[in-house]
Amino acid sequence: MDYRFMNDLVINEIRSRMMYHIPSALFNAIGIDHPVRIAGNSCNVDTPHDIDVYPGSDSDEFGEDFRLRMNNISEVDVLSTTKNAITVRMKAFPYPVQFCSYHQPTLDQLINTFDFSHVQVGVEVRHRETGILHYISDVKFTDNYMKYLLTRRSEYIHSEYPLSSLIRTFKYKERGYLDQHACKAAVLSILTDILKRGYADYDDFKDQMDAIDLGLLDGDECGELGCLARKLFNQFVEYSGHAEKVE
Numbered sequence: 001m002d003y004r005f006m007n008d009l010v011i012n013e014i015r016s017r018m019m020y021h022i023p024s025a026l027f028n029a030i031g032i033d034h035p036v037r038i039a040g041n042s043c044n045v046d047t048p049h050d051i052d053v054y055p056g057s058d059s060d061e062f063g064e065d066f067r068l069r070m071n072n073i074s075e076v077d078v079l080s081t082t083k084n085a086i087t088v089r090m091k092a093f094p095y096p097v098q099f100c101s102y103h104q105p106t107l108d109q110l111i112n113t114f115d116f117s118h119v120q121v122g123v124e125v126r127h128r129e130t131g132i133l134h135y136i137s138d139v140k141f142t143d144n145y146m147k148y149l150l151t152r153r154s155e156y157i158h159s160e161y162p163l164s165s166l167i168r169t170f171k172y173k174e175r176g177y178l179d180q181h182a183c184k185a186a187v188l189s190i191l192t193d194i195l196k197r198g199y200a201d202y203d204d205f206k207d208q209m210d211a212i213d214l215g216l217l218d219g220d221e222c223g224e225l226g227c228l229a230r231k232l233f234n235q236f237v238e239y240s241g242h243a244e245k246v247e
Helices: 003-018 024-030 064-070 107-112 143-151 162-174 180-197 202-209 224-240
Strands: 036-039 051-055 076-081 085-090 097-100 121-127 134-141
Touching (some): 003 143, 024 076, 036 107
Antiparallel strands (some): 036 121, 085 097, 121 134
16 A cells, blocks of 8 residues: 555544544633644544643743633633643533643644553644634654554654653553553653653652653642652662752
8 A cells, every 4th residue: 555545544444533632612711712732542433531722833832821811711611730731621612621841842743652552643724714614733653653554553652751652551551652661661661761861859759750641749748649659759868879869
C-alpha cells in the first residue's frame, strides 16, 4: 500500500472522528475564538475519558487568569484543578474537558513530546469567522503513532516527565494499549530515563510529579503521599549525591 495513501487515510479518519470531539459550545461559552489544540489519547478511536485541550499560539492561555474565569461561568462545572490543568464539564458536551497549560510552539512539537506512541497525535482547532462552530485546520501524528495503528501495540518513546510516565504505564496496560512485554520494556526504559535525568532539587522533583494529568501531591504534600515522595527523593539524592535531602 502506498505510504502517502495510508497517511491521507489516517488524516481523514482522525479529522472525521474529531469533528465530534470538539467542545464548541464550551469554547463559545468561555470565548475561545483563536486556534487551540486537542491532542493525545483524546484523538483515538476509543471513547475518550476526557478531551485534552492545549494552548495554541498563546503559551499563557490556560494559566491562572483562565482558571479564575472558569470558576465564574455558570454553565461550566469545575471538576478538578491541578498545577498544570483544570478539568471542567458542560451539560451540552458528553465528555469532561481538560485545559492543559503545557505549551509547545507548534502542534508537531507538542505531539513529539508525548511519552507513548499511541498518544503522539493531535489536531489544531480554529473558530469560524461566521457561525458558532469550530473546525479542524490541521492534523498531525508521528511515525511512532502510525506504527501503533498498524500493530495496535503502543510503546514508550521518551518523556520530559519520566516519573509521571512510569505511573501512566500501568494505566495504559490496564486499558489495553500495552501488552505484557511492552509494559515491562516501558518500565525499564523509563527507569533508565529517570536515572539519566536526575533532579536538581526537591522543587524540580515535585515539578516532575505535577505532570499534566496527575497532580500527585495536590492537597497531600504534608500527608502520606508527601512523606513517601520525600523518602523517594532522598533515595535519589543518596544514589546521585547531586542535591540535598529534605526533611
